[in-house]
Amino acid sequence: MESRIGRKLIIIAIDGPAASGKSTTARILAGRLGYTYIDTGAMYRAVTLRVIGAGLLDELRRDDSKVSGLLHDLIIEFRGDRVFLDGEDVSEAIRENSVSREVSFISSLKPVRDRLKELQQQMGAARGIVMDGRDIGTVVFPDAELKIFLVADPRERARRRHAELSLKGGCPGIPTVKDLEEEIRKRDRDDEERTHAPLKRHPEAVMVDTSKMTIEEQVGLVYDLAMQIVGQ
Numbered sequence: 001m002e003s004r005i006g007r008k009l010i011i012i013a014i015d016g017p018a019a020s021g022k023s024t025t026a027r028i029l030a031g032r033l034g035y036t037y038i039d040t041g042a043m044y045r046a047v048t049l050r051v052i053g054a055g056l057l058d059e060l061r062r063d064d065s066k067v068s069g070l071l072h073d074l075i076i077e078f079r080g081d082r083v084f085l086d087g088e089d090v091s092e093a094i095r096e097n098s099v100s101r102e103v104s105f106i107s108s109l110k111p112v113r114d115r116l117k118e119l120q121q122q123m124g125a126a127r128g129i130v131m132d133g134r135d136i137g138t139v140v141f142p143d144a145e146l147k148i149f150l151v152a153d154p155r156e157r158a159r160r161r162h163a164e165l166s167l168k169g170g171c172p173g174i175p176t177v178k179d180l181e182e183e184i185r186k187r188d189r190d191d192e193e194r195t196h197a198p199l200k201r202h203p204e205a206v207m208v209d210t211s212k213m214t215i216e217e218q219v220g221l222v223y224d225l226a227m228q229i230v231g232q
């Protein structure tokens with residue numbers, strides 16, 4: 001498939017652990033290439049919000065097969081920077097702590113992964129997308145022309161998250177860098193050790209360690225790799 005200006009349209013899969021710079025890199029890169037950015041973490045967060053909203057969290061801990069009933073009529077859309085669940089803008093709600101605490105559990109459930117994989121494959125079918133997550137290069141689009149695996153030192157990731165939270169201004173409630181590092185290490189373990197679609201690097205994925213890189217450098221590196229594939 002080709003774009004209007006004759007360039008080949010590709011799929012760029014960006015995977016990596018929490019706070020490694022995936023979404024910032026993916027968003028800017030998509031803008032530069034004129035591609036659509038799809039944040040699959042936001043999709044797992046939206047499902048988690050739906051579960052919490054339906055009051056089903058405790059029941060799912062006892063019997064997780066009940067989650068299937070919540071998935072068949074699920075509608076998740078991206079409009080610009082905003083995320084919509086069943087037509088409602090949930091962009092802020094999905095970032096709340098109540099959702100962050102439970103999203104690892106919800107994203108470990110097979111019916112959830114199967115349904116979101118299906119939706120993600122539909123969203124990317126026209127190609128010309130940058131999709132970020134944990135299993136995009138390994139499971140959702142193993143045929144993606146460019147696969148990137150972003151990593152960064154856990155302490156550095158905690159510092160970045162802290163700076164991000166401080167900028168948002170919730171001063172008294174912000175966890176310390178040390179607490180954030182603990183949280184990040186725990187999420188890494190949960191994501192790497194789960195049975196279904198664990199976080200791991202596809203053998204073809206280009207590993208990029210962003211610990212000492214600026215955003216501009218990260219984006220530049222991936223952009224150059226993409227241009228080698230689509231042509232100048």
Ligand code: DC
Nearest residue numbers: 040041042044103104107133134135
């Ligand atoms: O990228 P994020 O922190 O917003 O992701 C939220 C959670 O969703 C994270 O704990 C892992 C999970 N996730 C996943 O399992 N697979 C993906 N493709 C994306 C996110």
